[in-house]
Amino acid sequence: EVQLVESGGGSVQPGGSLRLSCAASGYSFSSHWMHWVRQGPEKGLVWVSRINFDGSATTYADSVRGRFTISRDNAKNTLYLQMNSLRAEDTAVYYCTRESAAVGTRYMDVWGKGTTVTVSS
Amino acid sequence: DVVMTQSPLSLPVTPGESASISCRSSQSLLDGNGYNHLDWYLQKPGQSPQLLIYLGSNRASGVPDRFSGSGSGTDFTLKISRVEAEDVGVYYCMQGLQTPLFTFGPGTKVDIK
Numbered sequence: 001e002v003q004l005v006e007s008g009g010g011s012v013q014p015g016g017s018l019r020l021s022c023a024a025s026g027y028s029f030s031s032h033w034m035h036w037v038r039q040g041p042e043k044g045l046v047w048v049s050r051i052n053f054d055g056s057a058t059t060y061a062d063s064v065r066g067r068f069t070i071s072r073d074n075a076k077n078t079l080y081l082q083m084n085s086l087r088a089e090d091t092a093v094y095y096c097t098r099e100s101a102a103v104g105t106r107y108m109d110v111w112g113k114g115t116t117v118t119v120s121s
Numbered sequence: 122d123v124v125m126t127q128s129p130l131s132l133p134v135t136p137g138e139s140a141s142i143s144c145r146s147s148q149s150l151l152d153g154n155g156y157n158h159l160d161w162y163l164q165k166p167g168q169s170p171q172l173l174i175y176l177g178s179n180r181a182s183g184v185p186d187r188f189s190g191s192g193s194g195t196d197f198t199l200k201i202s203r204v205e206a207e208d209v210g211v212y213y214c215m216q217g218l219q220t221p222l223f224t225f226g227p228g229t230k231v232d233i234k
Binding site: 035037044045047050059061062095100104105106107108109110111112113114 | 158160172211213217218
């Protein structure tokens with residue numbers, strides 16, 4: 001069974017840091033680009049970041065660029081999101097998602113259950 | 122920047138009847154290969170989102186055939202024929218072609234009348 005399991009969420013003060021992890025199983029992890037998508041309390045979905053197969057190419061939403069870093073360890077089948085200089089507006093459920101491997105497509109075909117990040121003093 | 126809009130934002134439905142959700146993009150989502158980079162996701166209550174429709178009109182694996190997607194360019198529609206109680210939740214469209222990539226619509230909340 002294809003599965004994505006996020007961890008690492010928690011409560012942190014403004015200005016603090018957290019590192020999220022996403023453990024992938026049931027498929028060839030290195031064959032797929034990966035994403036982080038977040039959802040604030042009672043809000044919609046917002047794309048955060050994307051990484052290519054081997055981690056050599058990354059993109060970020062303007063709201064997190066320079067503060068968040070996406071990375072992956074294909075040997076461990078794990079995706080990461082290092083979040084620094086956290087703000088109250090970063091409070092959200094963070095989902096790890098898999099991008100389709102079909103050439104020329106960019107849809108997210110697998111989603112994890114999410115991990116909750118709360119930034120508050 | 123591309124802007125995604127959905128209507129309606131709230132949709133009460135009667136089981137057994139059909140329902141439609143519109144998604145509009147401020148820029149064309151049709152690429153040079155003829156693919157429309159518009160996808161639909163459903164977030165059921167208390168769950169993470171799941172893929173319903175990709176590339177405008179293709180049902181994802183395991184999605185019932187009462188769900189269908191149509192449209193091209195800037196205007197897209199998700200139709201649910203014969204709505205069932207398990208279809209309640211928030212439906213999001215998402216574009217994957219224009220800048221900024223991976224822009225979601227605001228969501229349409231579907232519930233039972």
